[in-house]
Amino acid sequence: MNIRLAERMSQVKPSAIRELLMLGADPSIISFGGGYPDASLFPLDRLESVFRTAIAENGSDTLQYTVSSGSPKLREQVAARMTRGGVDCDAENVLILQGAQQGLDLVAKMLVDKGDVIITENPTFLGALIAFNPCEPRYATVRMDEDGMDMDDLERTLARNPGAKLLYTVPDFQNPTGVTLSLERRKRLVELANKFDFVILEDTPYREIRYQGEPLPPIKSFDTQGRVIYLGSFSKILAPSLRLGWAVASEEIIQQLGLLKLAADTQCSTLNMAAVSLFLDTYDIDEHIAALRQTYRRKKDLMLDTIRRAFPQDVAFTEPSGGLFTWLTFPEGFDTTRFMAEHALPEARVAYVPGATFFPLQQEANHARLSYSTQTDEAIVKGITALGRLLTARRSA
């Protein structure tokens, strides 16, 4: 039969990342593609212990249904942690999510009618576009530099799209560029949101993975009108498999998102919420995060040092203060998708994410996202050196 699909499905297509995650599964390829955390850093013993306790001591509750907004205890713990981090809030301001990705889906559903404008950084997180697309938005983009979104360019974008409802940003160690939005621009962004009446969706999966400098206040901390929705995640600081993230927003917004959460999947896993709740009670997660930072910093330094040594001078790269990614910019005319298919994969056995896919409108062909999080030190040196050798050979050819 021919399925009569809904119109929105014309916006729902297989993504480049999906194909790449499949390639990354080939063990003979060194993949800098996926944004996975380093599995050797998962706190296995402690997670085993909290799952055992959650089932053995309270299984008739932790294996049962619970309320759709998430376990009350975990909502309180998240609210307390957020408050310590500069976002004053209560449990009623918190919704537990099936990973922050679910927040992207629910926020778009809540706000975006077909044709409504969503403003994003240029480039932006591909997973966000994938989540937003079923709502059939139009996109408008904002130029970035080493301090994140350019606020003058945002003003121009808003002048062209005065009815824009939603702005999406990853302000800390952005995916894909690794760039962080400056303090001054965070304040300016909230002023513009107040002036032009749009909602800011602040997505912070890498926020706590900072290697240097002091954390900047979340955009949400400057919100006086209840128009910033903050998304956090346990995926990078604990384990992605738990599928737990959270939204912090005004009670009004949390109630709307909670209704959509109930409709979408009833609730998150009671057991996983109970286990994370126990983890936060029993162990010092900040100590765990400090250890993650050390490892990722070492890997980041190793990748960037190897790039400096092995790559031609005309390849630029960002120097992130945290997170999992660096963003390469090749000379104009260089096509990273083609180079990967024709050279990097077959000759160097190395994968990355070609940058084109991260641009909502005009795809730029000469960028690539490299993650240093999942490969061993040896593989980082080997893979980057092999890539550099190919690039140098190509230049002198």
Next chain:
Amino acid sequence: MNIRLAERMSQVKPSAIRELLMLGADPSIISFGGGYPDASLFPLDRLESVFRTAIAENGSDTLQYTVSSGSPKLREQVAARMTRGGVDCDAENVLILQGAQQGLDLVAKMLVDKGDVIITENPTFLGALIAFNPCEPRYATVRMDEDGMDMDDLERTLARNPGAKLLYTVPDFQNPTGVTLSLERRKRLVELANKFDFVILEDTPYREIRYQGEPLPPIKSFDTQGRVIYLGSFSKILAPSLRLGWAVASEEIIQQLGLLKLAADTQCSTLNMAAVSLFLDTYDIDEHIAALRQTYRRKKDLMLDTIRRAFPQDVAFTEPSGGLFTWLTFPEGFDTTRFMAEHALPEARVAYVPGATFFPLQQEANHARLSYSTQTDEAIVKGITALGRLLTARRSA
């Protein structure tokens, strides 16, 4: 600020069930409301063991991201189980879901444009309406009797709505009525779907909780054109907190649903999928299900026997061959919502789900859904007897 909500939010409202689940949390109330399984039946030791093994022996995989369609091993196990149950399929026909509820959300997204017609049983599962509503469908309903949907009435409904895209049914021990669709009607339903070109969404959360008689073949087993989507769930046969269900459909449909799954929440919990996979490998789930059936059957018999003894003769009730619910029909003019607020709750300290909420179009006030799954034998007798006393007193007043 006033949030400018998307139009679809006019269809997204707090549900009666949500309020009731909150009431059920008051320990002084005997609630026959929620469709929860009996927590005393959760296989705690075995679940503790498989979670321990999944983390201790393979934590760097089971705590990491995996593919969005679900763990390949679990997809294979589900396909093998479905094939044994009469639905011949492979792993490629299976998508692992965050509970069957997510299947309702994704199928509606895949098929339903604003104003498209969804056909449902009358009454139908409230959670399905909640999941479908954000797609802004129109509903058309089909009369039910003790053999499920009336096929003559379905033909009339189709004549009035020839473009209907989707029909939703819970054919086994339906929620809320407890009624099962007969064999003859299952075949006729597929013939009508072929003739009128609609998709059947077959939702089977209670299918394996059968007390008497032989299982009827799934509607999906009569599907020759790839137009039936089968939804299954581990919630009632293992534990709802795991949030694991599955869809079985044509590869084409599974691919579309898989893209929507990726957009909605990336994937299900790798850990929970690994634990269930180990459970299926290590233990005999059919033996576990046989024990569940015995308990639920006893509770069903106890509730119905008590109703027969304690209720006035003019209250009718269904006699389910499985599942968790019986459906009461009071005389015309009786309002179960009002009776619950004014009498059942304050005087008998008993809760149920007033039936009006299960009707997509014309709400009938004189029904109630009672679940016998979560209360102890003592509480079933006490609660039903108290309700019966109130009803009898009201008649003689």
